[in-house]
Structure formats: C-alpha cells, structure tokens
Amino acid sequence: xxxxxxxxxxxxxxAARPSVLEANGLSFSYGERQALRDxxxxxxxxxxxxxxxxxxxxxTTLFKILSTLVESDRGEVRMLGHDLRAQANAIRPGLxxxxxxxxxxxxxxxxxxxxxxxxxxxxxxxxLRERSAAILERMGISARAGDLVETLxxxxxxxxxxxxxxxxxxxxxxxxxxxxxxxxGARREFNDYLALLRERDGVTIVxxxxxxxxxxxxxxxxxMHRGELVAIGTPAELKDSIGGEVVVIHARSAEALKPKIDQxxxxxxxVVGGTIRIxxxxxxxxxxxxxxxxxxxxxxxxxxxxxLEDVFVHLTGHQFFFAESQPPxxxxx
Amino acid sequence: MxxxxxxxxxxxxxxxxxxxxxxxxxxxxxxxxLVFWLLLGGGLSASFRPPGAxxxxxxxxxxxxxxxxxxxxxxxIFATISTVEDRKQGFLQGVLVAPIARSTIVMGQALGGxxxxxxxxxxxxxxxxxxxxxxxxxxxxxxxLIMALVAFALTSIGLIIAWRIDSTQGFHAIMNLILIPIWxxxxxxxxxxxxxxxxxxxxxxxxxxxxxxxxxxxxYLGEAATASTxxxxxxxxxxxxxxxMFAIAASVASRAAxx
Numbered sequence: 070x071x072x073x074x075x076x077x078x079x080x081x082x083x084a085a086r087p088s089v090l091e092a093n094g095l096s097f098s099y100g101e102r103q104a105l106r107d108x109x110x111x112x113x114x115x116x117x118x119x120x121x122x123x124x125x126x127x128x129t130t131l132f133k134i135l136s137t138l139v140e141s142d143r144g145e146v147r148m149l150g151h152d153l154r155a156q157a158n159a160i161r162p163g164l165x166x167x168x169x170x171x172x173x174x175x176x177x178x179x180x181x182x183x184x185x186x187x188x189x190x191x192x193x194x195x196x197l198r199e200r201s202a203a204i205l206e207r208m209g210i211s212a213r214a215g216d217l218v219e220t221l222x223x224x225x226x227x228x229x230x231x232x233x234x235x236x237x238x239x240x241x242x243x244x245x246x247x248x249x250x251x252x253x254g255a256r257r258e259f260n261d262y263l264a265l266l267r268e269r270d271g272v273t274i275v276x277x278x279x280x281x282x283x284x285x286x287x288x289x290x291x292x293m294h295r296g297e298l299v300a301i302g303t304p305a306e307l308k309d310s311i312g313g314e315v316v317v318i319h320a321r322s323a324e325a326l327k328p329k330i331d332q333x334x335x336x337x338x339x340v341v342g343g344t345i346r347i348x349x350x351x352x353x354x355x356x357x358x359x360x361x362x363x364x365x366x367x368x369x370x371x372x373x374x375x376x377l378e379d380v381f382v383h384l385t386g387h388q389f390f391f392a393e394s395q396p397p398x399x400x401x402x
Numbered sequence: 403m404x405x406x407x408x409x410x411x412x413x414x415x416x417x418x419x420x421x422x423x424x425x426x427x428x429x430x431x432x433x434x435x436l437v438f439w440l441l442l443g444g445g446l447s448a449s450f451r452p453p454g455a456x457x458x459x460x461x462x463x464x465x466x467x468x469x470x471x472x473x474x475x476x477x478x479i480f481a482t483i484s485t486v487e488d489r490k491q492g493f494l495q496g497v498l499v500a501p502i503a504r505s506t507i508v509m510g511q512a513l514g515g516x517x518x519x520x521x522x523x524x525x526x527x528x529x530x531x532x533x534x535x536x537x538x539x540x541x542x543x544x545x546x547l548i549m550a551l552v553a554f555a556l557t558s559i560g561l562i563i564a565w566r567i568d569s570t571q572g573f574h575a576i577m578n579l580i581l582i583p584i585w586x587x588x589x590x591x592x593x594x595x596x597x598x599x600x601x602x603x604x605x606x607x608x609x610x611x612x613x614x615x616x617x618x619x620x621x622y623l624g625e626a627a628t629a630s631t632x633x634x635x636x637x638x639x640x641x642x643x644x645x646x647m648f649a650i651a652a653s654v655a656s657r658a659a660x661x
Binding site: 136137138158161162166168169170171172173174176177181184185186188190191193217233264364 | 405408409412415416419420423424440490491492493494495496497498499501502598
C-alpha cells in the first residue's frame with residue numbers, strides 16, 4: 070500500500086462508513102470575489118460535522134450550495150446518493166435545513182408554520198397532524214403550538230425552526246450558524262439535542278459555526294479560511310497537529326522582542342495580532358528563562374494546551390477574530 | 403389534494419392568513435385610493451370635458467373604474483413586496499429548499515395576491531352608487547371576472563420585479579417608475595381621445611388600457627356601450643396579458659439566484 074493512500078485513509082475517519090455527502094473541487098465566486106476555492110470533503114452517515122471559520126470564510130456560501138439554494142461554479146457534490154447539480158429535486162425531500170435567519174412566518178402560529186411546511190413536502194391529513202404533534206412534544210413546545218411565532222422568545226423560535234426542519238424526517242440536517250443569538254445555556258441545550266438526534270435517529274448533521282465550543286462537540290471539523298478548507302479532522306487530531314504547548318507572550322512591542330527571543334532561545338516564533346506565539350513541546354519550561362531575560366519588555370505570558378483557536382492561528386497565520394473583520398462577508402452582500 | 407395543488411393551496415392560504423392578521427395593510431390599500439378618488443374626482447369634475455363624452459359625464463364617475471384598478475394595483479404591490487425580504491432572509495428560504503418547482507411557488511404567490519386584491523376591489527364595487535353607477539347582476543359578475551384577471555396580471559408584474567431585485571428600496575423606485583405610469587396611461591386617469599398623438603399611441607400599446615376598458619364596459623353592462631374597443635377584444639387582450647405576465651414571472655423566478 071502506498072504511503073499516500075494510507076494517509077488518506079487515516080485522515081478520513083468517514084471513509085469506512087457509507088458517505089452521505091461527497092464534495093469535490095467546489096468553487097464559487099461573487100463577481101470578482103472568490104468565496105470558495107477548490108473545496109473537497111466527505112461526510113459519513115451519522116456524523117456530526119462542523120465547518121469552523123470566521124465570518125466571510127466561505128461557510129455560508131458552502132451552506133447555500135449544499136442546501137440547494139445556489140449552484141457552484143465548478144465542482145461536484147454527491148448527496149444522499151444523487152448528483153446535486155442534476156438531481157436537486159431528488160435530494161430535497163431528504164434534506165432538513167435550518168437557516169441562520171429565521172424562516173418561520175411570525176404572523177402564523179407554531180402549528181400553522183409546521184403544517185405549512187408539511188404541505189410543501191407533500192404531507193397532509195392524519196400523518197401530518199401526528200408527526201407535527203410528535204415533533205412539538207419532543208422539542209418541548211407543545212404548549213405553545215397555538216401561539217404566533219413572533220410572540221416566542223429567541224430560544225423557542227430556534228427550537229420551532231428545528232422542529233420544522235425535522236418534520237419531514239430528513240436523513241441529512243444542514244444548519245447555518247445554528248446557535249447565533251442564543252445564550253450559552255440555550256446553545257448547550259441545542260447542541261445536546263443535536264447529539265441526541267444523531268444517537269436516536271441516525272441523522273447526519275452538518276453545521277457551520279464560529280463558536281469554538283460548538284466545534285469541539287462535532288465528530289469532525291473542517292476549518293475554513295478565505296474560501297479554502299485548510300484542514301479537516303477530529304478536534305483532537307487537529308489540536309495534536311500542534312506540537313505540545315502554546316506559549317503566548319504579550320509585549321509592548323512584539324515585533325522588536327521576537328528576534329531577540331528567537332536568537333536567545335533558538336526558536337522560530339511568530340507574531341500574530343500583536344502577540345508572540347511559540348508552539349513547542351514542554352513550552353512551559355521556557356517561561357521562567359524568558360521572563361528572566363526580557364522581563365522589562367514582557368507584559369504577560371500564558372501557556373496552554375492547544376485549542377481550536379490555536380489550530381486556526383497555526384494553519385492560517387491569522388487570529389480567528391481578527392480574520393472575522395475581513396471585508397465583506399457573503400452573508401450580507 | 404396532492405403534489406403541486408397542495409403546495410399552491412398552502413402558499414395561497416399563507417398570504418390570506420397573513421393579510422387577515424395585518425389590519426393596517428387593509429386600511430392602507432383601501433383608504434388611499436378612496437381619498438384619491440373623492441379629492442381628485444371632486445376637484446377635477448368642473449374642468450373635465452373629454453371630447454365625445456356624453457354630456458353630463460362627470461369626473462367622479464369617469465375616475466371610478468380607474469380607482470378600482472388602483473386598489474388592485476396597490477394590493478398587488480403590497481402582496482409582492484414581502485417577496486424581496488422573504489427570499490433573502492425570511493420565510494421563502496424554507497420554501498426554496500423544499501421539493502417544489504419555482505413556477506409552483508409563483509403560482510401560489512400570484513393567486514394569493516390576486517385574491518387579496520380582488521377582495522378589496524369587491525369592497526370598492528359596493529361604492530358604485532356614489533359614482534352614479536347602478537350595477538346589474540351581470541355587470542357585477544363581469545366586473546369581478548375582469549378585476550380578477552387584471553389583479554392576476556398586476557400581481558405577476560409585481561412578482562417579476564420582486565424576484566429580480568435585491569432590496570425593497572429598489573422595489574419602490576421601480577414601482578414609481580413603471581407601475582404607476584402603467585396605471586396612469588391606461589385610461590384610468592384621462593381618456594386617450596383628445597390626448598396628444600404620442601400619448602395616445604403609448605396608451606394604445608399599454609396592455610392595461612384594455613383591462614381598464616373592459617372594466618369600464620362591464621360596469622355598464624346592460625346599458626349603452628361607452629368605450630371604443632369592444633368588450634370581447636379587451637377581454638381577450640387582458641387574458642393574454644395575464645398569462646404572459648405569469649409566464650414571465652415564473653421564468654424569472656426559475657432563473658433567479660436564491661440568495
């Protein structure tokens with residue numbers, strides 16, 4: 070067996086399972102601006118897969134393509150056994166979609182929104198009523214079934230949104246920034262429910278997020294930056310790709326201090342967003358020596374195990390939340 | 403009910419339900435033309451002397467069918483204006499990813515808008531005696547049919563615009579530039595006869611002129627004909643106009659990027 074194929078197998082945990090979603094070489098441009106560049110990945114049945122990246126990284130564009138709203142300029146997607154470009158209508162019944170912006174009608178009640186959705190998917194009569202009652206029960210919103218959606222709290226609207234997306238029993242659930250606008254408690258609860266859904270119904274879940282905690286809870290993550298998929302793997306694999314520990318030094322002048330530290334300790338550190346970063350096994354052993362040598366110039370030093378944020382910085386050379394302020398994101402253009 | 407008809411019905415029903423729960427829309431689409439009619443009708447009556455009009459034709463009466471079409475136009479616009487926002491970050495997102503053809507979506511929207519416009523038009527029809535028009539049963543039936551066709555055509559025009567543009571600001575600009583002039587030059591406000599030649603020709607090529615003429619004639623059904631084009635020809639052109647506008651709306655929606 071060649072080394073290349075062994076690597077491919079090891080890095081792709083989904084390869085053994087039947088794939089639900091296979092994308093190859095996806096590219097998309099908004100006029101001059103390229104929002105996606107040659108993105109390829111495979112997602113297996115029953116996986117919870119998250120696309121992590123700052124806003125404007127290409128996640129929303131990818132979501133629009135996968136949810137059949139927009140066609141990619143180049144590349145192919147095979148989803149639920151069908152070709153996305155040629156057979157979108159064969160894919161749609163098996164797809165549940167939760168948008169970043171609410172897709173509920175605030176002037177309709179919770180139950181009316183659901184029955185409307187059911188009709189669009191060809192459900193009616195008793196089957197629709199029973200399924201609707203069951204999903205409302207499961208989401209804990211039965212008591213609010215007769216209330217206008219616009220009178221519900223943000224968290225309850227989000228749950229109604231999810232109930233709607235699940236009404237027609239999709240095999241693949243796509244969620245765009247599902248926990249935006251939720252407080253941490255509601256966010257945890259929402260993610261618990263997604264895990265339960267996969268557990269109980271074997272639904273494959275693909276979401277986009279810019280929350281590290283949400284990404285941590287995915288089986289695998291694709292890291293997106295400026296339209297490219299820069300890494301793919303389990304959260305543990307990604308964090309292990311950084312050697313050992315991450316030392317971050319805050320200094321009045323990081324640029325001036327960096328060469329001194331590099332020379333003195335034989336390192337190759339990087340400066341990201343005004344801080345000096347050193348990735349190194351047993352990085353903590355350096356701290357005392359560095360403070361001894363450059364104590365005047367150092368404001369603070371922190372040492373830690375790599376986080377997904379560190380992974381992002383390592384891969385892209387950009388701070389996660391600095392990258393977020395890049396001009397204009399596809400979600401509001 | 404199955405498949406596309408169930409989908410059309412549910413989209414239609416949603417428009418009706420929303421409208422019932424937004425009373426201000428009803429008032430806006432009804433009161434504004436009413437005020438127009440009473441003020442302009444009253445104010446212009448003294449100076450309105452169209453050539454060839456029977457003596458005693460007053461402007462309140464002439465303007466009446468024009469105002470009905472204005473009611474249809476306003477309601478159709480209100481019904482389609484939500485499409486713009488809905489598509490980008492609202493209710494329509496969920497419809498667009500459902501297994502439903504775009505033409506089916508447009509049909510549900512067009513029928514919803516038509517129903518709302520028609521209901522308001524019928525309310526306005528009750529005011530006919532104020533215009534000095536005494537409707538026969540036949541005149542009521544014919545007028546409702548014509549109003550339905552005109553409303554369907556106007557809603558479809560609204561949808562063509564709504565599926566093409568990205569912001570509601572854009573919609574308002576186009577409304578003032580296209581929809582109001584189409585209405586103004588349909589014979590709703592002044593007759594073609596006696597207008598300068600270029601204006602008369604423009605009005606003759608305006609498809610809404612024939613819907614306007616058909617409505618004007620239906621109101622007097624059973625009395626002497628007053629308009630120049632025959633009712634059947636006007637009706638035929640109006641049917642063709644409605645079908646064509648819907649076909650264009652369906653095709654625009656099919657090609658429109660979802661977001």
